Amino acid sequence: MIEVSDIxxxxxxxxxxKGISAQFEPGKISLIIGGSGSGKSTLLKCMVGLHQPDSGxxxxxxxxxxxxxxxxxxxxxxxxxxxxxxxxxxxxxxxxQNIIFSLEMFTDMSKSExxxxxxxxxxxxxxxxxxxxxxxxxxxxxxxxVGIARAITMTPKYLxxxxxxxxxxxxxSILIDELIKDITEEFNTTTIVVTHDMNSVMGIGDYILxxxxxxxxxxxxxxxxxxxxxxxxxxxVFASPFMKVVKKSL
Amino acid sequence: MFFTDFGKYxxxxxxxxxxxxxxxxxxxxxxxxxxxxGVGSLSLVAIISTFIGAVMTMQIAFQLxxxxxxxxxxxxxxxxxxxxxxxxxxxxxxxxxxxxxSISSQIGSMxxxxxxxALEIMGINAPGYLILPKVIAGITMVPLLxxxxxFLAIFGGLAGGxxxxxxxxxxxxxxxxxxxxxxxxSVAMVKxxxxxxxxxxxxxxxxxxxxxxxxxxxxxxxxxxxxxxITILACDYIITALML
Numbered sequence: 112m113i114e115v116s117d118i119x120x121x122x123x124x125x126x127x128x129k130g131i132s133a134q135f136e137p138g139k140i141s142l143i144i145g146g147s148g149s150g151k152s153t154l155l156k157c158m159v160g161l162h163q164p165d166s167g168x169x170x171x172x173x174x175x176x177x178x179x180x181x182x183x184x185x186x187x188x189x190x191x192x193x194x195x196x197x198x199x200x201x202x203x204x205x206x207x208q209n210i211i212f213s214l215e216m217f218t219d220m221s222k223s224e225x226x227x228x229x230x231x232x233x234x235x236x237x238x239x240x241x242x243x244x245x246x247x248x249x250x251x252x253x254x255x256x257v258g259i260a261r262a263i264t265m266t267p268k269y270l271x272x273x274x275x276x277x278x279x280x281x282x283x284s285i286l287i288d289e290l291i292k293d294i295t296e297e298f299n300t301t302t303i304v305v306t307h308d309m310n311s312v313m314g315i316g317d318y319i320l321x322x323x324x325x326x327x328x329x330x331x332x333x334x335x336x337x338x339x340x341x342x343x344x345x346x347x348v349f350a351s352p353f354m355k356v357v358k359k360s361l
Numbered sequence: 362m363f364f365t366d367f368g369k370y371x372x373x374x375x376x377x378x379x380x381x382x383x384x385x386x387x388x389x390x391x392x393x394x395x396x397x398x399g400v401g402s403l404s405l406v407a408i409i410s411t412f413i414g415a416v417m418t419m420q421i422a423f424q425l426x427x428x429x430x431x432x433x434x435x436x437x438x439x440x441x442x443x444x445x446x447x448x449x450x451x452x453x454x455x456x457x458x459x460x461x462x463s464i465s466s467q468i469g470s471m472x473x474x475x476x477x478x479a480l481e482i483m484g485i486n487a488p489g490y491l492i493l494p495k496v497i498a499g500i501t502m503v504p505l506l507x508x509x510x511x512f513l514a515i516f517g518g519l520a521g522g523x524x525x526x527x528x529x530x531x532x533x534x535x536x537x538x539x540x541x542x543x544x545x546x547s548v549a550m551v552k553x554x555x556x557x558x559x560x561x562x563x564x565x566x567x568x569x570x571x572x573x574x575x576x577x578x579x580x581x582x583x584x585x586x587x588x589x590x591i592t593i594l595a596c597d598y599i600i601t602a603l604m605l
Binding site: 185 | 382383386470471474475476478479481482483484485486
């Protein structure tokens with residue numbers, strides 16, 4: 112379980128997070144949603160240690176992550192998998208090298224064991240046989256899937272996804288969502304997804320945290336989200352013409 | 362501003378020299394960087410050094426128009442100038458442009474595309490993994506390039522002198538072999554070592570802390586070349602003042 116408690120974060124004069132607290136359960140997909148500039152990605156980066164919060168705590172299964180030094184964080188970081196918005200694959204490495212990179216750094220596995228693991232991860236994301244391609248040879252959706260394969264290489268306990276559907280067509284988005292759902296169930300990971308995508312909200316959101324202007328404005332499940340009377344949340348969720356039609360049918 | 366940047370630079374250098382996670386991976390990166398910095402810059406350094414040696418010889422000959430001065434002195438001046446100043450400094454300035462901008466833009470692109478964030482989340486010491494191999498390659502390959510540059514500048518002087526008729530090969534060879542002080546080579550090697558560190562660490566620093574997009578990566582690359590060149594010239598003065 113991951114717990115964030117009273118997180119504050121500012122960049123200069125701009126106060127981005129204003130006392131966010133939440134709990135994220137294992138085996139469930141937790142979505143952080145909100146408009147642009149609401150602090151979603153900043154919260155995610157505070158949770159994984161890319162930003163240091165000005166105050167507040169991030170606790171991984173009882174261990175206060177925010178107090179640890181870089182070296183002390185390494186055991187927890189080995190249990191973290193992250194899918195970045197632009198996949199963040201290493202350009203100079205092939206798909207296979209990207210996937211086995213953390214194994215090479217932190218394990219003493221033999222070459223054949225590492226390749227077997229890479230093949231398993233690639234099969235898991237339906238990209239078997241793409242081992243020798245470079246990131247520049249992949250489509251956006253394939254990059255995301257390689258990103259997921261890289262994230263699950265070390266069998267993570269915690270999986271973070273920063274806008275996994277951005278720039279993808281609706282069908283590929285659904286495939287990515289299903290993949291995240293399957294992996295969460297298979298590995299019992301605590302999965303946290305930052306997204307704008309309403310299909311994801313309705314499809315995979317076991318727990319949803321809505322941020323508005325740096326504050327927690329609402330939390331609940333995807334079954335509850337359509338029936339709230341919070342104006343900001345309704346404005347956000349039902350902004351598109353399609354969602355307005357959906358709302359009328361509810 | 363200067364002190365903030367300098368403090369950040371020192372903290373980055375401290376992180377660079379932390380114990381590597383796995384030396385085997387680092388060695389691979391070190392050899393790749395050596396190939397990039399050393400072999401990749403060899404032809405450029407060779408062309409520049411040869412021509413500078415040739416031009417130096419002709420200019421020294423032009424200025425020493427006196428029957429009282431033996432023409433062998435042309436070779437001697439060219440040799441000492443090449444060893445002490447021209448080869449280390451010109452090679453370093455050329456490498457600051459070629460290698461420095463490449464390092465800065467490579468690391469900067471990794472920063473803006475979140476590849477450095479990905480390394481950090483994996484628990485890898487990103488400054489160590491990305492910068493240490495380049496610094497080691499810099500402090501080993503720049504001295505080697507400077508040695509090659511010295512030989513080619515002296516050879517260029519021989520060829521330039523002979524072709525232009527400024528000095529005969531016999532006089533030139535007499536000049537470069539007479540009164541040789543080995544200490545000058547030590548000074549050149551100290552300069553090359555320091556310049557190698559300056560070029561790689563400053564450009565890596567500029568790339569590592571880029572914020573924004575491709576425009577900022579380009580700006581960081583330009584800035585790394587400018588700061589490296591100024592630092593090289595300042596270090597050149599300090600080392601010369603201390604050692605000579």
